[in-house]
Amino acid sequence: MAEARPLIAEARGAGAARTALLRAFLWIGVGFTLLPLAIVIVYSFSSVAYGVFPPPGFSLRWYANLWAQAAFRGAFLRSLTVGVVATAAALAAGLLCALALVRSAFRGREMLRAFLLSPIVMPKIVLGVGWFIFFARLNMQGGLVPLILAHTIIVLPFVVTILAANLVGLDPSLEEAAQDLGASPAVTLWRVVLPQIRGGLLVSGLLAFIVSFDQVESSIFLVRGENNTLPIEMFLYMEKWQDPTIAALSTLLIAFAGALVAIVALAARGTDVRRLLPR
């Protein structure tokens, strides 16, 4: 671990009161951030269906109720499939695209980059209705294919930004050396470039999966019951009922997200994740 550095108290002459105040604010901020997640976990063990604080007693009945609802299990597996396939597709297309953006200069490159990033600021509901009409015209309704295609577009900009930032930091002389020694461009990409951007691939893959796993309004018109994804199943359930079944499911999802982040953090050890921040 790096050395602790002295506090920057507006550069020296720290007011102890100001430092205490700022630190207290930081604690409150962390509390505010974690509170909604913490309360969901507490409520998942509540003994009653109605929301009251503190819960009058504790039970596991909402977990039992959740287990009895096959719809959530199916939706979870569908979200998993859509997330993994869309992430893989976006990583493949995004890597090639980021290589071209970083390693070649052509007219209109910045405009192209802006276009590729634009789905981030595009209102998802507008895209969602667009896909609904588009896939209906093609008679491609239901199933997972429209969802996978739609999610690929939604996560592609995140993959392109992170991989491009990662590629900018690479030392080109390594690739030149490989090519001088007779490696083909494909071999150079596979054996020299990819190992160096492992961190970028892992982080952008994780982000892409999380973003895909969280789509509601972009996908709500692409599902028709039989192919509901998990967030949509939860959203529709919450429009009707508000018992702690959703809290039990949310608690499992919080654990799932924590495990996912831990696995990726472990796999990305030794890579300089700070370099991935776009400047």
Next chain:
Amino acid sequence: MRIEGRTALLLLTPALGLMAVLYVVPLAVYLVNGLHAFRDGRIVPVWTLETTRRFFADPFSYRVIWASLRLSFIVTALTLGIGYPLAYALHTRVARPGARVVTGLLLFSPLVVSVVVRTYGWLILLADRGLVNTLLRQAGLIQAPLGLLFNLTGVVVSLTHILLPFAVFPIYSVLSRLDWTLAEAARDLGADWQQVFVRITLPQSMPGVVAASLICFTLSLSAFVTPQLLGGGRVQVLPLDVYNSTVEINWPEGAVAATVLLVLSLAAVWTLGRALRLVSAA
């Protein structure tokens, strides 16, 4: 390895192909509906401005646009107002790098959990007999529960929570790259901390503030889950208008509302993008 023109084009093909077919075409196919008519519960595919005219003649449309803009302004102001001191405290008042990383991760941790889950958390917290109302009542501050749900208050609180990491992150990133010797020099020359903050630190960190505003404003403008679940029908914003029109099969009217939403988003991106270039150059 440098990449030449033709190879670059080849590498761009998969991404651009996907974007053309699955992004440009669906948007176009949808938005042209705004130029069609909707009569007697059916879409009439003639080219006309009648739907657009009707939208802008209806006072309800202006209420929806105003509600969207107001929500975005309030949420952006709150996320900046809370996010800036948090980023500032994290960078200047936490000395140990390990503690900084852990606190930073805690602040960003909600991002990995679905918006639906986070909104649900606020649904429990803000309920009449939920934590917030119960604590306020026990403290003797209120007699009857405050109606915090199914109105603007609930949506604002929840959306501020959801977008807070997007404000902390860019501001922290700029603060951590700042050259603090300037502040130190000002300090040596006798400036007090308010002067140092207002005249040196804040102007230097403006790129982070503008970037944070851009993200928070556009994301609150297009927020859907939170206004739908916590607004109780009282927070009628553009994304809900688009959703409801689509449910009623009134694609033309939805397309006009969608176009307005799109134009507002792009206007915000353009304005704040220019502001970002200005403050970055300064």
